[in-house]
Amino acid sequence: DVKVTQSSRYLVKRTGxxxxxxxxxxxxxxxxxxxxxxxxxGLRLIYFSYDVKMKEKGDIPEGYSVSREKKERFSLxxxxxxxxxxxxxxxxxxxxxxxxxxxxxxxxxxxxVT
Amino acid sequence: xxxxxxxxxxxxxQEGENATMNCSxxxxxxxxxxxxxxxxxxxxxxxxxxxxxREKHSGRLRVTLxxxxxSSSLLITASRAADTASYFCATALYGGATxxxxxxxGTLLAVQP
Numbered sequence: 001d002v003k004v005t006q007s008s009r010y011l012v013k014r015t016g017x018x019x020x021x022x023x024x025x026x027x028x029x030x031x032x033x034x035x036x037x038x039x040x041x042g043l044r045l046i047y048f049s050y051d052v053k054m055k056e057k058g059d060i061p062e063g064y065s066v067s068r069e070k071k072e073r074f075s076l077x078x079x080x081x082x083x084x085x086x087x088x089x090x091x092x093x094x095x096x097x098x099x100x101x102x103x104x105x106x107x108x109x110x111x112x113v114t
Numbered sequence: 115x116x117x118x119x120x121x122x123x124x125x126x127x128q129e130g131e132n133a134t135m136n137c138s139x140x141x142x143x144x145x146x147x148x149x150x151x152x153x154x155x156x157x158x159x160x161x162x163x164x165x166x167x168r169e170k171h172s173g174r175l176r177v178t179l180x181x182x183x184x185s186s187s188l189l190i191t192a193s194r195a196a197d198t199a200s201y202f203c204a205t206a207l208y209g210g211a212t213x214x215x216x217x218x219x220g221t222l223l224a225v226q227p
Contacts, residue, residue, distance in 0.1 A: 004156070035217070042202065043157075043217035058214075090156055099144045099206045100164070103215060105156030 006106040019078040023091030032074035135221040137203030
């Protein structure tokens with residue numbers, strides 16, 4: 001089974017802090033994604049990556065950056081955390097170039113910015 | 115903007131009944147997928163239907179797709195308490211970036227024992 005592991009289930013950070021959310025997958029998937037989930041808004045795509053050192057903006061990239069130095073690891077960075085970034089963050093991965101490959105999700109990181 | 119919108123937002127039924135959730139979307143799609151999310155967990159892929167398919171089955175799940183109406187439905191038959199979860203549709207757009215999915219806002223299903 002594909003396993004997508006997010007390093008923290010819960011995080012509490014202060015406004016202005018730099019925050020790193022880490023995600024690791026163990027199935028050699030090419031594609032990795034970061035979504036945030038908010039009540040009433042569903043999941044919104046922040047950034048995604050199709051290959052090492054490659055990244056593309058999703059629908060809501062403002063205030064975020066990403067890093068993919070190794071194929072199995074995709075990091076989401078909040079350069080200066082703000083209260084409106086309090087949310088559930090979900091990492092996902094999928095295989096190859098096909099549009100028919102399902103996404104495999106981690107269990108999420110619930111981030112609170114105070 | 116949301117590509118997929120689920121209806122209803124919340125649904126409560128008794129164990130053994132069928133549950134139907136609907137999803138509408140706005141633009142041409144390559145395929146549509148349904149995911150389940152148990153409380154506080156990540157999403158789990160349930161079923162995928164391609165744009166040239168009209169109906170698909172997997173166990174107690176039945177998915178239909180009407181591309182002329184830009185809508186899909188997920189039917190769970192003989193529901194169980196363990197089916198209690200949020201259900202999301204996700205669309206892979208026709209053309210555009212590979213494997214980028216756009217999710218709807220979800221339907222919260224509660225199955226009463």
